[in-house]
Amino acid sequence: MMKEFDSSQPIYLQLAQRISRRIVRNELRPGEKLPSVRETAVEWGVNPNTVQRTFQELERMGIVETRRGQGTFVTEQQDILDRLRARLKEEQIESFVRDMTELGFTPEEITRGLQEFLQSHFEKGASEHD
Amino acid sequence: MIKLDHVTKTYTNRIALDDVSVTFPAGKIIGVVGANGSGKSTLLKLIAGLSKPDRGTVTVNGVRADRKICRDVAYLPENDDFYPFLTLDETIRFFATQFGGYDMERAADMMSFLSLDPGQKVKNMSKGQRGRLKLILALARDVPVVLMDEPLSGLDPMVRESIVRGVISFMDLSRQTVLLTTHELDEVEPLIDTVVLLKAGRLIRMEEVDQIREDEGLNLKDWVKAAYQKIGEKDE
Numbered sequence: 001m002m003k004e005f006d007s008s009q010p011i012y013l014q015l016a017q018r019i020s021r022r023i024v025r026n027e028l029r030p031g032e033k034l035p036s037v038r039e040t041a042v043e044w045g046v047n048p049n050t051v052q053r054t055f056q057e058l059e060r061m062g063i064v065e066t067r068r069g070q071g072t073f074v075t076e077q078q079d080i081l082d083r084l085r086a087r088l089k090e091e092q093i094e095s096f097v098r099d100m101t102e103l104g105f106t107p108e109e110i111t112r113g114l115q116e117f118l119q120s121h122f123e124k125g126a127s128e129h130d
Numbered sequence: 131m132i133k134l135d136h137v138t139k140t141y142t143n144r145i146a147l148d149d150v151s152v153t154f155p156a157g158k159i160i161g162v163v164g165a166n167g168s169g170k171s172t173l174l175k176l177i178a179g180l181s182k183p184d185r186g187t188v189t190v191n192g193v194r195a196d197r198k199i200c201r202d203v204a205y206l207p208e209n210d211d212f213y214p215f216l217t218l219d220e221t222i223r224f225f226a227t228q229f230g231g232y233d234m235e236r237a238a239d240m241m242s243f244l245s246l247d248p249g250q251k252v253k254n255m256s257k258g259q260r261g262r263l264k265l266i267l268a269l270a271r272d273v274p275v276v277l278m279d280e281p282l283s284g285l286d287p288m289v290r291e292s293i294v295r296g297v298i299s300f301m302d303l304s305r306q307t308v309l310l311t312t313h314e315l316d317e318v319e320p321l322i323d324t325v326v327l328l329k330a331g332r333l334i335r336m337e338e339v340d341q342i343r344e345d346e347g348l349n350l351k352d353w354v355k356a357a358y359q360k361i362g363e364k365d366e
Contacts, residue, residue, distance in 0.1 A: 005319075005320060007343070007348065007349030008343065008347050009343060009350075010340040010341075010344050011319075011339070011340055011343070012340055037300075038299070041298045042295055042298050042299050044320070045291070045294055045295060045298065045320055045321070045322070046298075046320040047159055047298070047321055047322065048298065048303050048321065048324055049158065049159075049303060050320070050323075050340065053340070080363075093359055101135050104335045129307065
């Protein structure tokens, strides 16, 4: 099934984020070759020109490297991958905090709520990652 | 490259296209959208050389689009018209005798990609299977321009998805340009590079889809609605 793209952001950027997440989750390892433009286009149901733009964007960010005639590879520079991981964490927290603040929760309530949730979540051993 | 220069087309008492000038660049998937009767099918028929403009010129790679343009242009009509007694494989072979450039290996790959049985008779095929057969007939030809009139209309969501994936898998963007008309805006948005919006025979906007999101923060469906509203206000 094709995954829907949300409407506000360009599709090539959303695809770049999805591939970044795969890299952070280690589904794509440092130095590993990415699927070709065509394979990626078919997998996500998007135009190959869009995938080309996504790869250019990932390359601009230093996350992937294109080797002439060989394909596109995840960078092996650990500092870049660490920064990517940190940035994704910040983005997630930011969006969570924005939603909570909008609902009227104070920073103290958010912190306490999060602590309580994490405690009970990990005590139960229900720590499967989504 | 496809070029229309001040093209007007009228049917007995109705203007189908009204002074349209546009150039479609090569190597792109272009979606032609707009309400029923806005001129989408007429635009495709003019490029396919199946219909002649009253005024203006239509050229494909510098060659005027007349009956002979079918050498360079594959056209998938909205309705299908097959011999019911032929099998799927025989239908493709028959089309290959009528139009040049068929790549039979690609046709075979497409049949398996789209889960079609080459030995099945056309008369026993469902609408969804005929929709997929039409896609093969259009995309298995090695021609620079592929035109598809409503390739998704009237098909169930799974068939629509397989057709979108079929286009992505089998067209060659380094050498081919695809123009398709559709009302399925959500489904084609990730597929197309460029959108052309028609209203009452006029070309009112042509934009890159990702540019619309970047500049206006709108998806294709909302953008089409907004553009139609704006033009409506101007007309009043």
